[in-house]
Amino acid sequence: MSTTAVTRLPTPRTRRSRTSGGAVNTLPLVAPSVVLLLIFSLVPLAATLWFSVLRYNLLNPAIHGFAGFANYRFLFADPALLHSLFVSVALVVEVLVITVGLGCILASLFETRFPGRSIARVLMISPFFVMPTVSALIWKNLLMHPVNGFIAWVTRSLGLGVVDFFTDWPLTSVVIIVAWQWLPFAFLILLTALQSLDEETREAANIDGAGPIRTFLFIEVPHMGRAASVVVLMETIFLLGIFAEIYVTTSGGPGIATTNLTFLIYERALLAYNVGGASAAGVIAIILANVLAAFLVRAIGKRLDI
Amino acid sequence: MSARNRTQPIAGTFAWLAALLMFFPIFWMFLASFKTEVEAIATPPELIFTPTLENYRDILQRADYLSFALNSVIVSFGSTVLAVLLAVPAAFGMAFYPTERTRGTLLWMLSTKMLPPVGVLVPIYLFARDVDLLDTRTSLVIIYTLMNLPIVVWMLFTFFKETPKAIIEASRIDGANVSQTIFSVLLPLVLPGIASTALLNIILAWNEAFWSLNLTAHNAAPLTAFIASFSAPEGLFWAKLSAASTMAIAPILVFGWISQRQLVRGLTFGAVK
Numbered sequence: 001m002s003t004t005a006v007t008r009l010p011t012p013r014t015r016r017s018r019t020s021g022g023a024v025n026t027l028p029l030v031a032p033s034v035v036l037l038l039i040f041s042l043v044p045l046a047a048t049l050w051f052s053v054l055r056y057n058l059l060n061p062a063i064h065g066f067a068g069f070a071n072y073r074f075l076f077a078d079p080a081l082l083h084s085l086f087v088s089v090a091l092v093v094e095v096l097v098i099t100v101g102l103g104c105i106l107a108s109l110f111e112t113r114f115p116g117r118s119i120a121r122v123l124m125i126s127p128f129f130v131m132p133t134v135s136a137l138i139w140k141n142l143l144m145h146p147v148n149g150f151i152a153w154v155t156r157s158l159g160l161g162v163v164d165f166f167t168d169w170p171l172t173s174v175v176i177i178v179a180w181q182w183l184p185f186a187f188l189i190l191l192t193a194l195q196s197l198d199e200e201t202r203e204a205a206n207i208d209g210a211g212p213i214r215t216f217l218f219i220e221v222p223h224m225g226r227a228a229s230v231v232v233l234m235e236t237i238f239l240l241g242i243f244a245e246i247y248v249t250t251s252g253g254p255g256i257a258t259t260n261l262t263f264l265i266y267e268r269a270l271l272a273y274n275v276g277g278a279s280a281a282g283v284i285a286i287i288l289a290n291v292l293a294a295f296l297v298r299a300i301g302k303r304l305d306i
Numbered sequence: 307m308s309a310r311n312r313t314q315p316i317a318g319t320f321a322w323l324a325a326l327l328m329f330f331p332i333f334w335m336f337l338a339s340f341k342t343e344v345e346a347i348a349t350p351p352e353l354i355f356t357p358t359l360e361n362y363r364d365i366l367q368r369a370d371y372l373s374f375a376l377n378s379v380i381v382s383f384g385s386t387v388l389a390v391l392l393a394v395p396a397a398f399g400m401a402f403y404p405t406e407r408t409r410g411t412l413l414w415m416l417s418t419k420m421l422p423p424v425g426v427l428v429p430i431y432l433f434a435r436d437v438d439l440l441d442t443r444t445s446l447v448i449i450y451t452l453m454n455l456p457i458v459v460w461m462l463f464t465f466f467k468e469t470p471k472a473i474i475e476a477s478r479i480d481g482a483n484v485s486q487t488i489f490s491v492l493l494p495l496v497l498p499g500i501a502s503t504a505l506l507n508i509i510l511a512w513n514e515a516f517w518s519l520n521l522t523a524h525n526a527a528p529l530t531a532f533i534a535s536f537s538a539p540e541g542l543f544w545a546k547l548s549a550a551s552t553m554a555i556a557p558i559l560v561f562g563w564i565s566q567r568q569l570v571r572g573l574t575f576g577a578v579k
Contacts, residue, residue, distance in 0.1 A: 029399030033392045033455060034411065040452040041418040047429030106324055114318025122563050123329035129562035130332065131513040133533040134551040138335045140537075141544055148347040148544075150334060157350070183328070189578050192570045212317075227578045234573060241422050244515035244530065248537040262424040262516075269428050270520060279428050286425035293420030 045286070051279035058273035071280035081281065083256055084264040088288075091175060091260055092239045098179040099235065100228055103186030107194050107224065108216050110187075121191075128184035132244035139177045140166065140249045170250050170257040177245055182238075186231045193227030194220060236292050240285070261285050332555075339548035346544040361549035370524075371532070371550070378528035378554075380443055381518075382511035385450035386504050392451070393458040394500065400459075401466030402474070412463065415456040416575055423453075423516050434521060443526045446518060450511040457510070457572055458503055464576035465499025502568035505561050509569075512558050529554040 055067040075081050110121060127135065143150045146164040156162055165173040197220065205215045243262045246252060252259035252267065259267070265285060269278035338346045340357035365371050400408045430449070431440075439445040469492070477491045515530040522531055533554055536547045562569070570578055 026399035026403045026405065029395035030411065033396040033415075033459060036392065036452060037415060037418050037455060041421055044426035044429040044433075045421065047433075048426055051428055106321070109317045109321040109324070112314040112317040112321070114314060114321060116322070117318075120322050120325035122566075123325040125562070125566055126329055126332055126559060129509060129513070129559050130555050131530050131533065131558070132515045133519075133530050133537075134335075134555055135331070137533060137536055137547060138331055138551060141542065141547065142334055142338055142346075143331060148349055150351060153349050153351060180328070180331070185573065188566065189570050189574060192567075193578055212314075227574075230574045230577045237420055237422075241424060241516065243424070244519060244534070247519060248534050262422070265424045265427060266520065270431065275428055275432070282425040282428060285422045289420050289422045289425070293417060 048279045048282045048286070051275050052283050054276050054279075056275040056279075058275060067276055071276045075277060075280050075284070080256055080259070080264060081261075081284075084259050084261045085284075085288075087171065087256075087258060088240055088260040088262070090171065091178065091242060092236055094175045095179045095182060095239055096232055096235055098175070099183045099186040100190075100231055102183055103190045103231070104221060104224055104228070105216075106183075106187050107190035108220050110191055111194050111197075111220075125184040125188050127180050128182070128188075130181070132181065133248050135181055136177055136245040136248045139173075139180070144173060166250055167254065170254060174242075174245055174249065174258050177249070178239065178242060181245075182235055185235065186228075189227050189231050190224050193224050197223045233292065233295060237289065240289055240292075261288070332559075335548045336552055337548075338545055339552045341545050341548075343543055343545045346548065361545045362553070364546060365550045365553065374527055374529050374532040375553075377443055377446075377522075377526055378512055378530075381446045381450060381526075381528055382508045384443070384447040385454065385511050386507040388447065388451040389455050389458045389507055390462075390500060390504055393455060393462050393503075397459050397462035397466050401463050401469075402471060412460065415459055419456045427520060431520065440521060441523045441525045441527075445521055446526060446528070449517050449521075450514060453514075453517075454507050454510055457575070458507055460575045461503045461506065461568070461572040462496075462499060464571060465496055465503070469495050499568075502565050503572065505565040506569055506572040509558055509561055509565070 052071055053067055053069065055063050055065050055070070057063045106124070110117065110124070114120075130138075141149070144152075144165040146152050146162050146167075151165075152162045163169065165176075201219060202215065205219050210218065240260075241262055242260060243266065246258055246260065246263050247266075250258045252263045261281065262285065265278050265281045268274045268281060272278075339361055340359070341352065341355055342358060342360065345352045345355050400411065434440045434445050473491060473495070474487055477487045482491065512528075513530065515534075518528050518530045519534060522528070533547075533551060536542070536550070
C-alpha cells in the first residue's frame, strides 16, 4: 500500500557499482516487480475511492451519479458498521492474547530437551497448513456439533451438559477455530527467537537460583519480546481479513453476531450489489489496516540492515 | 541453537500433551474419513471400526473432484512460477547491487501487503467481470502472483543477501563470463533458497480462501471452494467431508513440514530467522 510510510517513488537508481566487478544496471531487474505491484495496489485503490463517492448499485442501473459523502454518512449511521468494527477488533484481540500467550509458554516448553521433540513440533505446527475452509468445517461439525460432535460427547460424559457452540457462543467459537489455526504461527516464530538465547544466560540465571518459572518470566519472555511484536503485527494484518472461517460456519450470524468488517463488505458488495456502500466500507477497512501497517513497517524496518 | 542439556520430563510431558491436543482435530478428521457416514456421526464416537475406502472412492468418482484439485494445482504452481520469475531478478539486483533506493523499495513492497483484500474486492470483482475473467484460473493466478510477490521478493532478498558477494568477483577473476557466473556459481548457491521460497508460496496460494471464494463459481474453483460447498446443510456428510479434506490438505501438510524453518523467515519478512 503506497499510502503508508514510504512516499518516495520506488524506482531504483542505476549506478555504477564497484563491489561486484563491473557496472550493473539493476533497473530492468527490479522494474517489472515494482511496476506490477504499483498497478496492483494503486489502480484498485483509486477505483475503491472513486466508487465510494458514487451512487452505484448493480441491480438497479437507475441509481447512479455522484453521491458525495452520502455513502459514508449512511454507513456511519448504520449500527451494523459499528458492530462489525467491534467484531473485527474483538476477534483480533482475543486471538492475539490466546496465540501469543500460549505461544510463549509452548515455545519455552519446546526449548527443553525431551524424547520425540521434533515429531511433537511437527504435530504442533500442523494446523497452520490446513486450509481455512477445512479447519472451519472440521471444527464446526466433527468437534463442535451439539449432538454428534466430539466435544459434546466429552462434556456430556463428564456431566457438564452440552454447549451449542455456534448458537450460544458464536464469536467465541470462531475465535477458537482461528486461534487453533494461528497458534502454530506464533509458536514457531517465538520458538525460533528463543533458540537464539545463549546457554550462558540461562545457566547464569540457574546458578543465581532462578527456577524454571522465574527463568521463563525474566529471561525468556523478555528475549522473545521482539519476535512477539512481529507476531502481533503480522497476525493483526491477517486476522483483520478473516473471511472463510465465518463464511462456512456462521455466515456472519446469528443475526450479525459474527459479522466482521470483511464479511460486512462482502455482504454489501456481492450479496446486496451495493457497490457504493461496499466501497465506502472498503475505504474504512483500508484506513484501519494502514494505521496498523504503519507500525508494522516501522518495527520491521528498524531491523533491516541494508 | 542447542536445547537445554538436561532432559526435562515435566516440560516434555506438557509439550507432548499440547502437541497431541493441537493435532487431534486433524487426526480425528483422518479417522472419520475411513468411517461410514453412520459411524462418523455416532455418539459415543466409534473408536473401533472396520476402515473403509468408500468415501475416498465416492469423492474421486465425482467427476468434478479432479477438476477442483487440478485448479488448485494449476493456480498455486502457476502463481508460484510467475512470482519467482518476477522476484528472482528483483531480489538479485537489490541484494547484490544495492542503491540508496533499495531500502525504500523493499519497505514499500512490504507495505503493499497491508492493503486488505476486502478493500479492493469491489473494483477487482467488477474488473474481472468486465473482461470476462470471473471464474477463470487466469484471474486467480494473476491475483495470487501479485498478492505473494512482496513475500517472495523479501524472502529471496534475505537468502541472496547471505550469499558472499566475493564469489562473483572470484569467478570473474577465474575467467567465467556472465552466464557462467550466474548458472554455474550463483545458481547452485541460491537454489535451496529459491526452492523454500517457492514452497512457502505454494502453501499460501493453495490455502488462500478469500479470492477463491469470491471470484470463482465452479469452472475455476479450487479445493478451498470445493470444501466450502460442504457447509450447505444438504451437504453435511461428515465422512465424505473428512475424506475430501484429508486429500485437500495432505500434500500441503507435507510441504509445510519440509519448509517449517524457512517459513519463519518468509512470514516475518526476515525479521526473525
